[in-house]
Amino acid sequence: MAVRMKDIARDLGVSVVTVSKVLRNHSDIGEETRERVLKRMKELNYQPNLAARALVTGRTSMAGLIVPDLTHPFFAQVAKGLSQGLRKKGYGLIISSSEEDPELERREIEQLLARRVDVLIIASAQWTVESFRRIEECKTPYVLIDRQFAGLAANFVGVDDVAVGAMATGHLLAAGAKRVAHIRGPEVSTALGRAEGYRQALAARGLAPLAGYVAAGASGDDRGDVSGYQAMRRLLALEPRPDGVFCYNDPIAMGALKAILEAGLRVPEDVAVVGCGNVLYAELLRVPLSSVDQDSASIGKQAARLALSLVESKTRPRPRSVLVKPTLVVRQSSLRQSV
Amino acid sequence: MAVRMKDIARDLGVSVVTVSKVLRNHSDIGEETRERVLKRMKELNYQPNLAARALVTGRTSMAGLIVPDLTHPFFAQVAKGLSQGLRKKGYGLIISSSEEDPELERREIEQLLARRVDVLIIASAQWTVESFRRIEECKTPYVLIDRQFAGLAANFVGVDDVAVGAMATGHLLAAGAKRVAHIRGPEVSTALGRAEGYRQALAARGLAPLAGYVAAGASGDDRGDVSGYQAMRRLLALEPRPDGVFCYNDPIAMGALKAILEAGLRVPEDVAVVGCGNVLYAELLRVPLSSVDQDSASIGKQAARLALSLVESKTRPRPRSVLVKPTLVVRQSSLRQSV
DNA sequence: TTGAAAGCGGTACCAA
DNA sequence: TTGGTACCGCTTTCAA
Numbered sequence: 001m002a003v004r005m006k007d008i009a010r011d012l013g014v015s016v017v018t019v020s021k022v023l024r025n026h027s028d029i030g031e032e033t034r035e036r037v038l039k040r041m042k043e044l045n046y047q048p049n050l051a052a053r054a055l056v057t058g059r060t061s062m063a064g065l066i067v068p069d070l071t072h073p074f075f076a077q078v079a080k081g082l083s084q085g086l087r088k089k090g091y092g093l094i095i096s097s098s099e100e101d102p103e104l105e106r107r108e109i110e111q112l113l114a115r116r117v118d119v120l121i122i123a124s125a126q127w128t129v130e131s132f133r134r135i136e137e138c139k140t141p142y143v144l145i146d147r148q149f150a151g152l153a154a155n156f157v158g159v160d161d162v163a164v165g166a167m168a169t170g171h172l173l174a175a176g177a178k179r180v181a182h183i184r185g186p187e188v189s190t191a192l193g194r195a196e197g198y199r200q201a202l203a204a205r206g207l208a209p210l211a212g213y214v215a216a217g218a219s220g221d222d223r224g225d226v227s228g229y230q231a232m233r234r235l236l237a238l239e240p241r242p243d244g245v246f247c248y249n250d251p252i253a254m255g256a257l258k259a260i261l262e263a264g265l266r267v268p269e270d271v272a273v274v275g276c277g278n279v280l281y282a283e284l285l286r287v288p289l290s291s292v293d294q295d296s297a298s299i300g301k302q303a304a305r306l307a308l309s310l311v312e313s314k315t316r317p318r319p320r321s322v323l324v325k326p327t328l329v330v331r332q333s334s335l336r337q338s339v
Numbered sequence: 340m341a342v343r344m345k346d347i348a349r350d351l352g353v354s355v356v357t358v359s360k361v362l363r364n365h366s367d368i369g370e371e372t373r374e375r376v377l378k379r380m381k382e383l384n385y386q387p388n389l390a391a392r393a394l395v396t397g398r399t400s401m402a403g404l405i406v407p408d409l410t411h412p413f414f415a416q417v418a419k420g421l422s423q424g425l426r427k428k429g430y431g432l433i434i435s436s437s438e439e440d441p442e443l444e445r446r447e448i449e450q451l452l453a454r455r456v457d458v459l460i461i462a463s464a465q466w467t468v469e470s471f472r473r474i475e476e477c478k479t480p481y482v483l484i485d486r487q488f489a490g491l492a493a494n495f496v497g498v499d500d501v502a503v504g505a506m507a508t509g510h511l512l513a514a515g516a517k518r519v520a521h522i523r524g525p526e527v528s529t530a531l532g533r534a535e536g537y538r539q540a541l542a543a544r545g546l547a548p549l550a551g552y553v554a555a556g557a558s559g560d561d562r563g564d565v566s567g568y569q570a571m572r573r574l575l576a577l578e579p580r581p582d583g584v585f586c587y588n589d590p591i592a593m594g595a596l597k598a599i600l601e602a603g604l605r606v607p608e609d610v611a612v613v614g615c616g617n618v619l620y621a622e623l624l625r626v627p628l629s630s631v632d633q634d635s636a637s638i639g640k641q642a643a644r645l646a647l648s649l650v651e652s653k654t655r656p657r658p659r660s661v662l663v664k665p666t667l668v669v670r671q672s673s674l675r676q677s678v
Numbered sequence: 679t680t681g682a683a684a685g686c687g688g689t690a691c692c693a694a
Numbered sequence: 695t696t697g698g699t700a701c702c703g704c705t706t707t708c709a710a
Contacts, residue, residue, distance in 0.1 A: 002455075002477075004703060015681045020705065028679055047453035051393035052703035056686045060390060062433075070422070071415040080409045080436050092433045092454055094401075096426065097419050114386040115431055116341075225623060254623040279620075284564060284593040286625040343687060354697045359689065367695055391687035395702045681710080686703105694697080 003044040012036055023048060054116070062092045063307055064112035065121045066105060070097040073279050074296050075123060078145060081300020082121060082307075089308055091118070100125045113138050118311045121303050123147060141310035145303050148189040153319045155310065157303040159294040160323040161190050165197020166204075167328050168246040168274040168292050173205060175336045177244025177272050182209070183217040183231045183256060185248030194276065198246055212238050217252045224248075228255025236263050236271075243271055244334075250275040250282060250291055257287055257333065272334040288331035295324050342383040351375055362387060393455070401431045402646055403451035405444060407464045409436040412618050413635050414462060417484060420639020421460060421646075428647055430457070439464045452477050457650045460484060460642050480649035484642050487528040492658045494649065496642040498633040499662040500529050504536020505543075506667050507585040507613040507631050512544060514675045516583025516611050521548070522556040522570045522595060524587030533615065537585055551577050556591045563587075567594025575602050575610075582610055583673075589614040589621060589630055596626060596672065611673040627670035634663050 005019045012019075014033060021029050022037040040046075054060040063086050067075040083093045094112060098105035102125050109131050112120060120135060120142040129152045135142050143155040165182075172180045182198045185191030195214065202208055215231040218224040228247060235242050236259065247253035253275030260271050267273055267287045275282070278293035302322050310317075344358045351358075353372065360368050361376040379385075393399040402425050406414040422432045433451060437444035444464050451459060452474065459474060459481040468491045474481050482494040504521075511519045521537045524530030534553065541547055554570040557563040567586060571594065574581050586592035592614030599610050606612055606626045614621070617632035641661050649656075 002703095006703075016704080017681055017706090018679090021680090024705090030679060033679080047449075049394070049703050050454055051390045051399060052686090053705075054390035054686095055388070055394055055688085055703080056705045058686080070419045071412060073410060073412075073415075076410040076415045079434070083409070083435055087435065087450065092450070093435075094431045095418070095434045096422055096432075111426065111431070115389055225620070251620070254620060258623065284597065284625070285620075285623060341687095345687075355688080356690095356697050357695090360696090363689090369695060372695085388687050391702090392689075393702095394687080394704090395689045397702085679710105682708095684705105684707085686705085689700105689702085691700090692698090694695105 002049070003046045004049070005046075008037065008040050008044065008046060012040055058116075059118055059311070060116050061090055062094060062115070062117045063119045063121060064115070064117040065093055065095045066098055066108050066112070067095070067123045068098055068100045068105075068125045070095065074146075074277055074294065077296035078123070078300040078303070081297040082304050083300075085301045085304025086307070091308070098125050102126045106131050109135065113140060119143070119307045121145060121307055124149075141307070141316070143303050143307050143310070145299060146190060148321075150189075155306055155319045155321070157299055157306055157322040158190070158324065159299065159326050161193025162197040162200065164276055164292045164294070164326045165194035165199075165246065166201040167197070167326060168194075168276065169198045169201035170204070171290075171328055171330070172244035172246060172272055172274055172334060173201065175244070175268070175272055175334055177242075177336075179210060179213070179240060179242045180244040180246060181213040181215065181235050181238075181242035183215050183228060183235070183245060183247045183252050185217055185252070191248055194246075194248060210238075210240075213242060217248050224251030225255035225258070228252030229259045230255075232256035232259035233263075236260065236265070241271075245271060245273055247273065247275045250277040250279045250289065253289055253291070253333075254285060257285065257289065261286060268332065268334050268336050272336060274328075274334050278329050282329075282331065287333045290331045290334035291329050293327045293329050295327065299324055341388070342385045343388070344385075347376065347379050347383065347385060351379055397455075398457055398650070399455050400429055401433060401454070401456045402458045402460060402650075403454070403456040404432055404434045404460045405437055405447050405451070406434070406462045407437055407439045407444075409434065413485075413616055413633065416635035417462070417639040417642070420636040421643050422639075424640045424643025425646070430647070437464050441465045445470050448474065452479060458482070458646045460646055462486060463488075480646070480655070482642050482646050482649070484638060485529060487660075489528075494645055494658045494660070496638055496645055496661045497529070497663065498638065498665050500532025501536040501539065503615055503631045503633070503665045504533035504538075504585065505540040506536070506665060507533075507615065508537045508540035509543075510629075510667055510669070511583035511585060511611055511613055511673060512540065514583070514607070514611055514673055516581075516675075518549060518552070518579060518581045519583040519585060520552040520554065520574050520581035522554045522567060522574070522584060522586045522591050524556055524591070530587055533585075533587060549577075549579075552581060556587050563590030564594035564597070567591030568598045569594075571595035571598035572602075575599065575604070580610075584610060584612055586612065586614045589616040589618045589628065592628055592630070592672075593624060596624065596628065600625060606672050607675050611675060613667075613673050617668050621668075621670065626672045629670045629673035630668050632666045632668050634666065638663055 005016045009016045009019050096108045123146040145157050218227045275291040278291040282289040344355045348355045348358050435447045462485040484496050557566045614630040617630040621628040
């Protein structure tokens with residue numbers, strides 16, 4: 001069924017080696033021979049057998065991606081961008097979802113290593129760096145996305161989370177909020193960075209968070225709307241009441257929105273809200289939600305670039321960190337007088 | 340670096356063939372030998388080289404998935420379910436997104452065929468069946484999901500779209516709506532099926548759509564909210580005005596919601612709305628949206644089962660069609676007196 | 679510029 | 695029950 005080099009070689013009376021060289025544009029092939037071979041390849045619609053090539057070169061032309069949850073819009077967009085970037089260079093992408101479960105993630109990593117992918121891209125749900133040591137043992141290059149690890153010098157592509165927090169908080173302050181609260185995320189680098197940005201923006205105006213103004217939101221990433229709702233209720237019970245809130249992500253912000261409206265307060269007049277992630281349909285909510293956009297597609301593209309540079313470089317260059325600039329999308333939930 | 344059969348064989352003083360047989364639990368191996376080999380495999384953390392195996396068996400242990408848009412929640416969920424189902428049996432999943440572009444989809448198919456995936460799963464954006472003939476030529480089994488093609492006998496897993504339309508429309512009628520309209524989707528099997536279900540539900544009560552009550556919605560799948568908004572404005576201008584509307588999908592329904600509220604009408608009192616797809620956060624909208632759930636995860640699981648059965652069967656069984664039953668999730672947008 | 683020979687790491691077949 | 699041998703389709707090396 002499938003056409004092989006051998007078939008082309010036989011048809012043309014040349015050797016298999018010659019065909020192989022033409023395929024990879026080796027320089028030492030006569031112009032005429034090259035043309036004949038290329039012509040025949042087209043005619044037969046020849047497709048090299050990647051398994052055979054992988055066996056001898058040790059390169060599979062495949063990358064592996066592991067995300068905590070493929071149905072999360074952010075990761076879906078990253079996956080899409082990554083897949084496109086890699087495919088342009090002839091790389092395939094094997095995707096798996098770890099369900100935010102470190103143990104499952106570890107097994108996925110083993111699976112992909114067993115498959116000899118040329119490079120791994122991971123948005124990790126781990127708490128320790130153990131798995132990454134394992135990857136390093138296999139000498140498989142890898143790129144972390146979204147979440148970083150303190151004390152692990154690794155290639156990284158993500159958004160500048162401190163900038164996210166500072167931008168959102170600064171915007172709320174500029175919009176006239178005097179008492180800005182924050183609903184935190186889980187103990188991962190993204191949440192820590194955003195909380196830090198929140199503090200920095202306050203500090204830049206000589207302010208500090210009031211007591212109880214930093215509330216715990218989601219522990220995991222799922223059902224953030226529920227935990228956002230609960231956290232906001234706690235914040236509303238405080239005295240004085242916050243008049244602005246920056247939420248770790250959009251689901252949390254949606255839950256917060258619900259809590260505020262239920263309490264009979266107005267958004268943004270009484271409490272202004274900013275989320276993060278800029279989910280689709282943010283503008284179709286009860287109050288269209290202002291949100292910091294993380295440009296997930298660009299994170300995917302950058303990760304693809306970095307991953308490709310790693311597999312192509314023969315040496316192991318020292319880890320690079322790529323930070324994508326976030327942008328603020330202002331909608332009604334934070335649109336007040338002074339903006 | 341990587342451990343090979345040869346290493347294990349040498350360590351144990353047996354032949355490579357013996358090791359190979361143990362790995363695949365061939366029956367004709369002595370109990371003692373088998374144990375020694377397994378023990379050594381564990382010790383060295385042996386992982387078979389799938390490229391080598393693929394070369395000789397012709398099977399890659401990989402499946403390919405092509406969807407129109409990976410960031411669409413429905414397809415993301417399908418991909419997740421599929422990936423999980425396949426991985427359990429040791430299959431990897433290569434995913435690509437065709438951006439609703441038939442030409443791009445065709446190229447993706449070629450790519451995956453060139454990679455010799457063992458089976459393809461496709462939610463197709465094609466208009467013709469040409470690409471599928473091409474897949475058949477390569478003798479690669481494939482499963483269509485979500486969208487079917489008239490005149491193509493193929494394996495299929497999807498939701499029963501006629502049931503979707505009938506269920507949503509029946510619910511609106513039961514909720515007291517007298518004049519139910521429909522905003523259609525593009526000319527693909529899913530939209531045609533739902534429209535047919537809409538007609539059947541009306542006919543079951545001796546009704547027929549009033550003039551102009553079936554409005555054209557999205558042409559593609561993106562920005563459905565915009566086209567839903569426009570379509571709903573046209574519907575509201577009709578006399579008599581519809582008091583219920585079944586929308587092809589949730590984005591369209593969200594746009595419709597917006598149009599209704601902007602017109603100063605109430606949902607569900609003046610116009611009840613039902614969408615389809617049950618997107619996350621449907622309940623956080625301005626009016627929580629009733630929607631027909633397609634159980635996308637189960638579609639993924641079923642597709643995995645079907646795909647696995649295809650690669651495992653030596654004969655080419657005749658195509659099977661698996662229809663998943665939809666369920667209705669009632670929320671405020673259709674919650675009226677009589678329900 | 680071209681090609682013969684030697685593998686890459688497995689599996690299949692058949693003989694011992 | 696075990697293992698020798700051929701070979702899967704391609705690349706690498708080196709000699710012609």
